[in-house]
Amino acid sequence: MNGLEVRGLSYRYGPRQALKEVSFSVPKGRFCALLGPNGAGKSTLFNLLTALFTAPEGQIMVAGVNLSQEPRRALARMGVVFQQPTLDLDLTVRRNMLYFAALHGISGSEAARRCDAALEQLGMGERAAETVRALNGGHRRRMEIARALIHRPEVLLLDEPTVGLDAASRAAITDHVHALADQGLSVLWATHLTDEVQDNDLTLLLHKGVLLAQDTAANLRQDQSLQDAFLRLTGGAVQEHGGGGLR
Numbered sequence: 001m002n003g004l005e006v007r008g009l010s011y012r013y014g015p016r017q018a019l020k021e022v023s024f025s026v027p028k029g030r031f032c033a034l035l036g037p038n039g040a041g042k043s044t045l046f047n048l049l050t051a052l053f054t055a056p057e058g059q060i061m062v063a064g065v066n067l068s069q070e071p072r073r074a075l076a077r078m079g080v081v082f083q084q085p086t087l088d089l090d091l092t093v094r095r096n097m098l099y100f101a102a103l104h105g106i107s108g109s110e111a112a113r114r115c116d117a118a119l120e121q122l123g124m125g126e127r128a129a130e131t132v133r134a135l136n137g138g139h140r141r142r143m144e145i146a147r148a149l150i151h152r153p154e155v156l157l158l159d160e161p162t163v164g165l166d167a168a169s170r171a172a173i174t175d176h177v178h179a180l181a182d183q184g185l186s187v188l189w190a191t192h193l194t195d196e197v198q199d200n201d202l203t204l205l206l207h208k209g210v211l212l213a214q215d216t217a218a219n220l221r222q223d224q225s226l227q228d229a230f231l232r233l234t235g236g237a238v239q240e241h242g243g244g245g246l247r
C-alpha cells in the first residue's frame with residue numbers, strides 16, 4: 001500500500017487552473033521531492049492534501065484512507081509541517097510538544113515517551129528544556145518536524161521547510177528527513193531547491209499546475225545537474241537562483 005496516492009486532482013481559482021489532473025503516489029519508506037518554481041501549484045496541492053481545500057475533482061488516499069470520505073481518519077495518519085512556523089516561542093520545546101500531543105488525545109507518560117522519542121529522531125533530545133525563543137531557526141524547524149511525528153503518522157508532508165535557513169541547517173534537516181523515510185515514513189517534501197534532492201529520491205516536477213515528470217532524480221537528470229534537467233523539461237521557464245533554486 002502506498003503512503004500517499006493522488007489520482008486525477010484538479011483545482012481552479014475562478015478561471016485560473018492551478019492544478020490539472022495531477023496523479024502520483026509516494027510508496028512507504030520513500031522520500032518524494034515536489035519541485036516547482038513559484039506559481040507551479042505546490043501550495044495549492046498542499047492545501048488539498050491537508051484538507052484545507054476540498055478537491056472538486058480527483059482522489060487523495062492517505063495510507064489507504066480516502067481523505068474526502070474519512071477526513072479524520074486520513075488526517076490522523078498524516079504529519080504536516082507548514083511553511084509558516086506555528087510554535088509558542090515562550091514555552092519550552094517539551095511543553096510545545098506535549099501540547100500538540102494533547103491535541104491528538106495523547107497524555108501522561110505516553111506523551112512524554114513519544115515526545116522524547118521524536119526529539120531524539122531529530123537530534124533535539126538535549127534541547128527539550130529550552131524555550132523555543134532560545135533556539136536558532138534550524139533547531140526550531142527540527143522541533144516542528146519532531147512535533148509532526150508525535151502521533152506516529154505514516155505520511156509526512158513538508159511545505160518548503162528550509163525557507164530562510166542557512167546551508168548547514170538546510171543540510172542537517174534534509175538528512176534527518178531522509179533518515180525518517182529510510183525508517184519507513186512516506187515523505188512529500190515541497191521545495192524549489194534542487195540541492196535538497198538526492199539521486200534516489202522520487203521527484204515530481206510541477207510546472208503551471210501540470211506534473212511534467214515523475215521519476216527518481218537520477219533518471220530525471222541523467223548526466224546533467226537536476227537544475228539543468230529542469231530547464232530542459234520546463235523549456236527554460238526555470239531560472240537559476242542562489243543555492244540551487246528554481247524561480
Ligand SMILES: Nc1ncnc2c1ncn2[C@@H]1O[C@H](COP(=O)(O)OP(=O)(O)OP(=O)(O)O)[C@@H](O)[C@H]1O
Pocket residue numbers: 013016017018036037038039040041042043044045
Ligand atoms: N487565491 C488565489 N486566487 C487566484 N489565483 C491563485 C490563488 N492562489 C494561487 N493562485 C494561482 O494559482 C497558481 C498556483 O499557485 P500556488 O500558490 O499553488 O503555487 P506555488 O507553487 O505554491 O508557488 P509559491 O512557491 O510561489 O508559493 C498560481 O498561478 C497562482 O497565481
